[in-house]
Amino acid sequence: MRRLLYALLFLLTSAVPASAQGPIVGPGQPILCITAATMAVGPTTSTVIVAGTAGKAINICGWHITNTGASGTYSFSIGTGAGCVTNNVVVVQPQSISSTAPVTDHIDYAFLTVPTGTSLCITPSVATIAAVVYYNQF
Secondary structure, eight states: OOOHHHHHHHHHHHOOOOOOOOOOSSSOOBBBBBEEEOOOSSSSOOEEOOOTTBBOOOEEEEEEEEEEESSSEEEEEEEEEEOOEEEEEEEEEEEEEETTEEEEEEEBOEEEEETTTOOOEESSSSSSEEEEEEEEEO
């Protein structure tokens, strides 16, 4: 009887092939944003809000933009040099903002990655716009 049980156990454990892991759904390693950069009211030209660092990418989770004036626009771009003027690429097209409608686009995980050594800039159209950008850089 014992031999029969051992034989049955052997057959049950050796006949089942190992299954491969299925595809992973979603981000394997979500990037959390633990830092915030601010821009006070005043500038009306492209201004570096997060400076690029060699060997480190900037990961953006979002922003909060306010305007104390009647209306204006803002946009985000990436590039190098003062005001991101070298190799400038607009990554968020101009968006309208008024004093009655602040703009918030913020989630827990990074959704925009700026290449290593490249800065993130904001371009407000009027001197009454202030900004906070939530990011991580590594």
